Amino acid sequence: xxxxxxxxxxxxxxxxxxxxxxxxxxxxxxxxxxxxxxxxxxxxxxxxxxxxxxxxxxxxxxxxxxxxxxxxxxxxxxxxxxxxxxxxxxxxxxxxxxxxxxxxxxxxxxxxxxxxxxxxxxxxxxxxxxxxxxxxxxxxxxxxxxxxxxxxxxxxxxxxxxxxxxxxxxxxxxxxxxxxxxxxxxxxxxxxxxxxxxxxxxxxxxxxxxxxxxxxxxxxxxxxxxxxxxxxxxxxxxxxxxxxxxxxxxxxxxxxxxxxxxxxxxxxxxxxxxxxxxxxxxxxxxxxxxxxxxxxxxxxxxxxxxxxxxxxxxxxxxxxxxxxxxxxxxxxxxxxxxxxxxxxxxxxxxxxxxxxxxxxxxxxxxxxxxxxxxxxxxxxxxxxxxxxxxxxxxxxxxxxxxxxxxxxxxxxxxxxxxxxxxxxxxxxxxxxxxxxxxxxxxxxxxxxxxxxxxxxxxxxxxxxxxxxxxxxxx
Numbered sequence: 001x002x003x004x005x006x007x008x009x010x011x012x013x014x015x016x017x018x019x020x021x022x023x024x025x026x027x028x029x030x031x032x033x034x035x036x037x038x039x040x041x042x043x044x045x046x047x048x049x050x051x052x053x054x055x056x057x058x059x060x061x062x063x064x065x066x067x068x069x070x071x072x073x074x075x076x077x078x079x080x081x082x083x084x085x086x087x088x089x090x091x092x093x094x095x096x097x098x099x100x101x102x103x104x105x106x107x108x109x110x111x112x113x114x115x116x117x118x119x120x121x122x123x124x125x126x127x128x129x130x131x132x133x134x135x136x137x138x139x140x141x142x143x144x145x146x147x148x149x150x151x152x153x154x155x156x157x158x159x160x161x162x163x164x165x166x167x168x169x170x171x172x173x174x175x176x177x178x179x180x181x182x183x184x185x186x187x188x189x190x191x192x193x194x195x196x197x198x199x200x201x202x203x204x205x206x207x208x209x210x211x212x213x214x215x216x217x218x219x220x221x222x223x224x225x226x227x228x229x230x231x232x233x234x235x236x237x238x239x240x241x242x243x244x245x246x247x248x249x250x251x252x253x254x255x256x257x258x259x260x261x262x263x264x265x266x267x268x269x270x271x272x273x274x275x276x277x278x279x280x281x282x283x284x285x286x287x288x289x290x291x292x293x294x295x296x297x298x299x300x301x302x303x304x305x306x307x308x309x310x311x312x313x314x315x316x317x318x319x320x321x322x323x324x325x326x327x328x329x330x331x332x333x334x335x336x337x338x339x340x341x342x343x344x345x346x347x348x349x350x351x352x353x354x355x356x357x358x359x360x361x362x363x364x365x366x367x368x369x370x371x372x373x374x375x376x377x378x379x380x381x382x383x384x385x386x387x388x389x390x391x392x393x394x395x396x397x398x399x400x401x402x403x404x405x406x407x408x409x410x411x412x413x414x415x416x417x418x419x420x421x422x423x424x425x426x427x428x429x430x431x432x433x434x435x436x437x438x439x440x441x442x443x444x445x446x447x448x449x450x451x452x453x454x455x456x457x458x459x460x461x462x463x464x465x466x467x468x469x470x471x472x473x474x
Contacts, residue, residue: 110144114152117159125193125206125216126171126185130155163190168237176204176218184234188246196234203230272420275388279381279421283428286377289370290435297367297442304334304446308453311338315460320345333363337450341457349462356454360447367443371436378432385425392418 118134121127133155137148144152167187175181175197183195183204193206193216205226206216222230229247269276307330314323320342327339340359344351396415 107144110149110152111138113156114138117152117155120190121159123216124187124190125173125195125218126169126187128171130158162187165189168234174218176220186234186237186246194230194234194246196231201231203227203234205230269420272424273388273391273417275384275391275417275421276424279384279388279424279428282377282381282384286374286428286432289374289377290432290439293370293374293439296369297439297446301332301334301367301446303330304332304449305453307332307335308338308449308457311335311342312453312457312460315342315457315464318464320461333367333446334450334453337363337454338457341454341461345461345465349458349465352458352461356451356458360450360454363450364443364447367446368440371439371443374432374436374439378429378436381428381432382422382425385422385429388421388425389418392416392421 114134114137118131118138121131121134133151137144137152140148166189167185169185169187170182171185172180172182173185173195175183175195181197181199183197186194186196195204195218196202197204202220203222204218204220205222207219226247229245233246272279307326311323311326311330314320314326324339324342327335327342330336330339337356337359340355341352344355392415395417
């Protein structure tokens with residue numbers, strides 16, 4: 001701006017000098033100063049406006065930058081809030097899906113529980129009223145509301161209480177002949193049942209259903225003792241608070257015809273099978289042998305020691321012939337051994353000693369007769385029992401192959417045969433072993449007594465012979 005003003009002044013000066021104008025330089029300068037002052041004032045005003053505009057722009061720029069920063073922060077916060085909302089929505093949807101699945105599972109569980117309870121109640125007598133409630137609950141086709149759930153829980157509690165208590169109720173049930181009658185039903189939990197039909201003075205007993213079936217079946221074919229006991233129980237229960245004896249089988253596995261029937265020895269022997277025949281033959285033979293040996297060793301040879309004392313006493317008194325007669329008449333192994341010694345006393349001590357050993361060798365087989373047979377029979381008896389065990393197991397596996405293992409009663413015959421034959425073999429073998437040991441010990445005792453008394457007699461005769469020889473020498 002200043003350069004423009006100076007250029008104008010110079011141009012005017014030059015113009016004035018060139019054209020020779022007569023205008024006063026002073027006036028021009030005054031005018032120019034005035035114009036310059038005006039222009040300066042305008043310049044200052046413009047400068048102030050420029051500074052104000054720049055200051056305003058700077059302030060606006062700062063404010064806009066601050067607002068932009070705030071907006072950016074708000075944008076970041078909004079993005080975070082959006083992500084949190086998306087995550088929360090996803091979590092809520094997941095929870096909703098889980099709750100729906102749980103609700104479906106609960107509905108299915110309740111339906112299954114109701115169906116199972118209906119099956120259990122159907123197998124129990126006198127539960128028709130509770131079954132009707134269950135059937136009504138199952139009509140909703142798996143859609144359970146709070147009231148139906150409450151009813152189901154109450155029925156479950158009632159069923160549990162009924163299973164752990166004893167009840168006597170008036171109900172209508174199909175009796176043993178299939179007709180529906182109003183009876184007094186005695187329920188011992190869910191394991192044993194009996195009824196009394198007052199109209200015809202009959203009692204029924206609940207038996208477990210046959211194999212591959214469920215529930216119970218009624219039977220009125222009871223023994224007179226059981227019928228009387230049941231009738232007495234029904235009469236006592238309403239009138240007393242004390243203990244009442246009730247003849248019921250809570251296992252429901254005993255057949256009605258066998259409730260008071262015990263197995264006899266004959267039944268057990270028959271259940272052992274054909275192996276019991278040779279075992280009885282073996283037992284009879286062993287008893288004969290043992291009887292003969294007891295007679296021989298304890299009765300015939302029971303007085304051997306007394307006879308030996310009498311023979312030795314006669315020898316000490318020099319009564320050789322009388323001692324020989326006593327030994328000859330006695331029928332014991334000890335006496336026969338002493339008789340052999342006396343028959344050789346005239347020959348010498350060596351001959352008598354040889355006669356004793358020879359007689360003992362003759363007596364040993366007589367005394368040990370049948371002992372080996374008894375030992376063999378004692379060893380064979382458990383082997384026969386083992387054979388019966390094997391045949392019984394073979395029979396059991398044959399039943400399993402034909403009918404499967406679902407019915408234990410079909411396998412009971414083979415198992416019974418296996419166990420009874422084993423027990424019979426041991427029952428036979430143990431007494432035989434004891435008898436064999438006892439008889440063998442008796443044989444050893446008789447032989448020891450024979451040797452002992454023979455040695456005493458030998459010494460006595462040798463001493464007598466020596467004394468006689470000395471007397472003849474003198």
